[in-house]
Amino acid sequence: MRTFIAAFLSPAFLVVLSSGLALADPWIAGVTPRLVGRGVTSEITISSWRHEALEVLFYPPGIAGPNTGSISDTSMQPGIRCVGTQFDADKERLVCQLEVAEDCQPGEYPFRVLTAVGLSSMGTIHVSPFPLIEEGEANANSNDTVETALRVEPNVTVLGTLSRSAADDIDCFRVAGKAGDRLSVEVDMVKMGNDLRWNPVPDGYDSVVAVLAPSGKRIAMNDDSSLNRQDPLLSVKLPVDGDYTVVLRRSMFIPEERAYAIHIGRFFRPLAAFPPGGPAGMPLDVQFLGDPLGPVSHTVTLPQSAGTFSYIGEAPLPLSFRSSPFPNVLETPDQPETRVPATPVAVNGILAEPDETDRYRITVKKGVPLQVRVWASAIGSPVDPSIKLRPVDESGVAGAVELAADDASRPDRDIYGGQGDFPETFDPSVMWTPKQDGDYVLEIADPRGVGGPTHVYRVEIAPPVNTLHVGLSFEGYKPERPRKTSLSVPRGGTWTVRLSLYPGQGSNIKGPIDLGIEGLPPGIKMLSPQLPSLESVWPMTLVADADASLDASLIHITAQPADGGEPFVTVNQQNLQRVSYSHYPWRNIRVDRFAAAVSEPAGFALELKAPKQPLMRGSEMTIPIRVLREPGFDEAIEIQCEFAPPGVGTSPAEIIPAGESTANLTLSAAANAKLGNSPLYVMATTTQARGGRADSKVRGDTDLGSERVRVSSDIVTIQVAEPFVSLSSEPQSVRRGEKIEYRWAVKQKRPFEGRASVNMLGLPVGVTRVGPEPTIDKDSTEVAVQLAASDEALLGMVGELQCDVRFSVGNEEIQLRTGSGKLRIDPRLEK
Known part of the structure; x- marks a missing residue:
């Protein structure tokens, strides 16, 4: 070592x-x-x-x-x-x-x-904000009773383990306190989850914490909390002088070892802040709520940029605030409605009592779209909100509900490329286009009928901000694959990634669009074709210089409208799941940028020839692929197309054996394939992990994320075009023992040179083409195929007959499949 x-x-x-x-x-x-x-x-x-x-x-x-x-x-x-x-x-x-x-x-x-x-x-x-000690300092399993509790000083973090044993492990900690003091406890156990392989993880992360008075009486307990999710959190005012015991255990016994961190001290532990947000860049007078010693007022200056931010106080877990570019309105608790002078606006309130409904009267314009987005669960509030909007008639009375909303989908909350538990989805977020000018009443309530002094909420009402979210390839309910979730480019090589592009709620983004990138490691450049319009998936290529140093950095992918289009904001987002239980992620790690790096050379490169001719709807095309092998690299390579135009099928993955260097990619365009130019690339992958060992601990171990060396071709442009011709026919018939000329009408769609041969497909047993193969040219209006039916031909109607039309264009043969015909086989006439 x-x-x-x-x-x-x-x-x-x-x-x-x-x-x-x-x-x-x-x-x-x-x-x-x-x-x-x-x-x-x-x-x-x-x-x-x-x-x-x-x-x-x-x-x-x-x-x-x-x-x-x-x-x-x-x-x-x-x-x-x-x-x-x-x-x-x-x-x-x-x-x-x-x-x-x-x-x-x-x-x-x-x-x-x-x-x-x-x-x-x-x-x-x-x-941790506090000094660390190990639970093990008091000897193994010695703190599993109140009598043998580990003594700690306030404002400390203990690293411990609930052990894997036949009986439940209980860990106890003793801390001195005085009457009137605060004792705060926070536990990190789900957050400490270390099970990252893809297999169902046994339970045992969910814990519960209690505080016992010197008399042994329990004075506080918490399991889950809206602020700390599955991990417990509590703060209590101590009733007497003496030694208090903090008891940590699983909420349900599972014989699995689980590490944890428990923060114990006298730190200020508010559970909410009111208002939970304000105008960006401005000082905000805030009341911190929920601490056992009472509310505390403080002035907080919000960031200049809009978004959700964290207030770092004395406690390990911060509170979340919203910073928004519009004014605050606070509820008037002693009035039936709070008047809102104008929109955009953010209204802020507290559902302080059970079954409480807060009402705000707002003035809007008919037909002007507004985004109505609630912030409650998303910022750690206990509120599970629902909203209703009612128009106010000329007499001032609120009428029937025009819009109602409760929970939201992940896309509603601008969450993309993730699965599992997202508290934001408990908060409504909707687009609303008012049906009349004038006043509306906004109602907000918790359908469960709960309420309390920390049940804060915020509703932001404003025109939507045009936003484009950019993500990388996402595979649901699977472990992270670093070759897909990070961007490692082989030195001297090419790496192409499929970007996922998601317009935010209420966004209207049109093309053309140019992609960019910020923060790449030295020696890497980005290449990407311009998007003609907003696509859900688009390729981006990174190319590393042959002499680039092995380096890494965090990057931000940007997008902007080309040709002076309407501007929009670009947001990068990656959600990676943590602590999966029964194939369901309990936690997600969200980052707002991606990682890129230069890695060692791959030993091979990939060359894809751009087609010289358009790919016609209904036709097939074959493109040659070449593997460029470095000296000493002789492994088998798997070739697969990862990106093709909509409606264009590709040949399946193909193995190029060791020592060989050529393959073909076959493209098949459906009759409704998207017309126009589109990008196309292929990926080459080694058939086993680089450096895989004979003991097979690495090779093919997908649970451990073992991947193979991958490079891509350059992106080439393929044009999907209308076919030269289309063929159609009326139903026709032939008798056993006879011949007919099956006639196809030829519709000219694009001019072509020379002659094209026509061959019928789908003929039944006993029916064959006879005579010379018919041909057409750019002036043909009809083509006849001579057919003969033998006595073996099955009687009855045969459908789905087509024609294979072969064109020779620029020394390339292009096959077009077109037409839909029917043929009835009748009995032989008796003489």
Whole structure:
């Protein structure tokens, strides 16, 4: 095992000198420990690892803000870096030393590891705001009773484990307190989930925490919470002086080992803030609600940019705020309605009592579309909201419901490329086009009839912002495949990725559109054909120079209208699932940028010839493919087309055997294939993982994410055009023992040179073409095919007859399948 010294390139990542052979594509099966402290250098271990590390690339944190009491944005630098790695090939593990700044914000930090064969799948590490201690310092299993509880000082994070045992493991912690003090407890267990392979994961992550008074009486307990989801969280005002016991256990016993972090202290723990948002860039007077010692008022300055942001206070888990470019209106609790002077607007209220319905009177214009989006569950509020909009008549009375909304779909909430638990989907988000000018009443309630002092909500009502969301390839309910979810480009090679393009709710985006990219590693350039219109999927090619250094960076894919079109905002989004249970992801890690890197050369390249002629609807075309092999590379290669025009079928994947270098791609255009120019490319893949070992621990291990070396061809343009001709016919008949001329009407659609041969397809047994093969030219209006029926011909009607028309264009043969005919076979006439 060797230690490597870091050469820092930027605050976001470092390069570590390395050596050794890569054994499989890098896939992070687990990280331990899952949490580190601030202001110290800590060591983490990546298990089931088979690579030297070149670089560790950290994303900005999912919850942002390095300073106490600040609102912050995820564009900040992470404040965490790797200062050395050790690769132990025998134990198959990578040990990383992480240096965490004193002011590093608490929260979860996604990262990827760069190796010679490319970027790894995503791992995460958490940062605590408090000093860390190990549960094991008090000897194994010694804190499983109130009497043997581990004594801790306030404002500490304990790293522990609920062990795998025949009986449930209970961990207890003792902390001194005085009457009137606050005791706050937060647990991270689901967030510590380390099961990243694709298999049903047994339960056991869901925990419950309780606080016992010195007398042993339970004074507080929490299982799930709206703010902390499946992980418990509580804060209590202590009734007497003495030693209190914090008890952590599973909510349901499962004999599986589960790591956790429990934060215990006197920290201020509000559960909500009111209002939960305000005008961007402006100071906002906020009341923090839900702390056992009572509300606290504070002024918060919101970021200039719009979005959801985190308030970092004393507690490990922040509160979420909205920053919006329009004014706030706060509910008037003692009035039946709150008057809203104009839109756009954000209305803010609290469903403080059970069965409460809050009402706002707004003035709108008929036919002007508005997006009505609620923020409650999405920002950690206990409210599960529903809304109704009622028009107000001339007498001032609210009428029948014009629009009602409850839960939302993921696309409604601009969530793409993810599955599982997204709290945003409990909040309505709808497009509303008012049917009349004047006043409407907006009603908001919780259909469950619950209410309370922390049941805050916010409703933003405004014209939609034209937004285009960009994602990478997504495979539902499957583990991450780093070759698809990150962009590792072989040095001197080409890599093409299918971008997914999603217009946001209410967006109207038209073409043409130009794609761009920001932040690529040195030596990589991006190539992408212009989108003629908005497409759901579009290819983007990255090309690495032959002398590009092995490097990595975070990138942002951009899009903009070409030719002065209406502008729109581009958002990058990637959702990667964590902790799957019965094929359902409990958690998702969401990042707002992608990772790109230069990896070692692939050893081969791919050449796809652009067709010289258009592909006609109803025709087939064959395009040659060539593998360019570097000296010493003689592996079998699998070729597959990954992108073709809509309505164009492609030949199945084909294996080019070792030592061979040519293949063909066959394209078949349906009669309704999309006309015009479209991009086309093929992908070449080695048939086994690079460096796969004879013990088969790597080769073909899809659960561990083992991938094969992949490169793409350049993108070529293929034109789908109308056919030269179309053929049609009326039903015709032939008797056994006779001949007929089956006549097809020829409709000229595009001129062509020379003559084309015509051959009928689908003829039944006993019916054959006789005589010379008929031909047509650009002036033909009819073609006749001579048919003969033998006594073996089956009697009755035969349908689905077609013609195969063969054209010779530029030394290429083009086959067109056209026509739909019927032929009735009748009995022989008796003499």
